[in-house]
Amino acid sequence: MERDCRGQAMAEFVVMTAGCLLLLFVLVPVVAKLSDMSYKAQELARYTAWERTVWYNSFGASDTLPSQIDTKDGYLAIRSDADILNSAEQRLMPFEATTRSFSATDIDQPTASNKLWRWTHSGQSMTAAGSAAANSSLKNEKTPSLAYDVLGVYNDVMGTVNKALKVISFGKGDDDFLQIAHPTHNFYKTAVDIPVPLTNGQFGGKPLLGDAFANQLNIRANSAVLADGWVAQSEEHFREKTDDFVLGTLIQENPLWGVVRSVIGIFEPSFKDVNFAPVNTKPMPDKEVNCNVTTGFCYFK
Structure with a gap:
C-alpha cells in the first residue's frame, strides 16, 4: 500500500500548480488592470463632463450659448468636444508619475507614448493612445x-x-x-468608452478571456452635468450676465x-x-x- 501511494502528493501539487496557481498568476494582474481601467473610465467621464462648467461649446445648436454672447469680441472661452476629450486622455491616462501640467498641447491628439496600462502578452498594450477620445462622446441636450x-x-x-x-x-x-x-441646451452627458484589444491575449492557444472577448473588450462609464460655462470667462462676459439676470x-x-x-x-x-x-x-x-x-x-x- 505504501508503494501504491508513493508520488500522490507530487501529482496533486502539479495539478494544483498548473490548474489553479498559474491561472491565478495570470488572471490577478489582468483583473487588477481591468478594475483600474474601470475606475479611470469613471474619472474620465466626470472630468469631461465637469469641463463643460468651464468652457462653452464651440459647435452645436445656436441656443447652446446665451443670446447676448458675441464670439467675435473674443471674451468667450470656448472648447470643442474633441478638445475636451483629448485633454482628458492626455492628462489622466499617461504612463507618468505626475499629472501633466496644462500647456498648449493639452488638447492635441494623444500620442503613442500616452499609455497608462501595459498588456503583458506578446508586448501588446491594454489600450492604444487616443482610443478613449476617439470612442467617447460629449453631447449636450435640452435641459430636462x-x-x-x-x-x-x-x-x-x-x-x-x-x-x-x-x-x-x-x-x-x-x-x-x-x-x-x-x-x-446646457445639460451635458458624457459617455466614455475605452477599447481594450485582447486579440493576442491567449493562454494555451485559446483566447485568455474566452471567445466572447477574443476581439475586443470595452470599458464604459457615463456622467452628466448641468453646465453654464461661467468659470473661465472674462469680466465682460459676467457683465453681460448681470445685464440679463x-x-x-x-x-x-x-x-x-x-x-x-x-x-x-x-x-x-x-x-x-x-x-x-x-x-x-x-x-x-x-x-x-x-x-x-x-x-x-x-x-x-
Whole structure:
C-alpha cells in the first residue's frame, strides 16, 4: 500500500500548480488592470463632463450659448468636444508619475507614448493612445425641466414686447431687455468608452478571456452635468450676465430707462435720482486696505 501511494502528493501539487496557481498568476494582474481601467473610465467621464462648467461649446445648436454672447469680441472661452476629450486622455491616462501640467498641447491628439496600462502578452498594450477620445462622446441636450419650457415661452412673449420698446426708444433699447438670456441646451452627458484589444491575449492557444472577448473588450462609464460655462470667462462676459439676470442692472443700464427717467424727471425732478442699484462686476483692485476691528469692515485706501 505504501508503494501504491508513493508520488500522490507530487501529482496533486502539479495539478494544483498548473490548474489553479498559474491561472491565478495570470488572471490577478489582468483583473487588477481591468478594475483600474474601470475606475479611470469613471474619472474620465466626470472630468469631461465637469469641463463643460468651464468652457462653452464651440459647435452645436445656436441656443447652446446665451443670446447676448458675441464670439467675435473674443471674451468667450470656448472648447470643442474633441478638445475636451483629448485633454482628458492626455492628462489622466499617461504612463507618468505626475499629472501633466496644462500647456498648449493639452488638447492635441494623444500620442503613442500616452499609455497608462501595459498588456503583458506578446508586448501588446491594454489600450492604444487616443482610443478613449476617439470612442467617447460629449453631447449636450435640452435641459430636462419644465422651468426651461416656461422660460422659452416667456422669452418669446417678452421678445415681441421688446421690439415695440425699441421702436419707442428709436432703436436704442437693449436686445436682451426683459429677456432671461439663459442657454436651454446646457445639460451635458458624457459617455466614455475605452477599447481594450485582447486579440493576442491567449493562454494555451485559446483566447485568455474566452471567445466572447477574443476581439475586443470595452470599458464604459457615463456622467452628466448641468453646465453654464461661467468659470473661465472674462469680466465682460459676467457683465453681460448681470445685464440679463439682475433686475436692477437690467433696468438701470438700459437706454430705454434713461429716456423714461428723463421724461418723468421733467415733471418730478427727484425722479432723476432713482437708482435700482446695478451690480458692479469689476474685479477688486489690488490695493492696500484699512480694516475696522470693531465693525469688521475693510475699505480700500
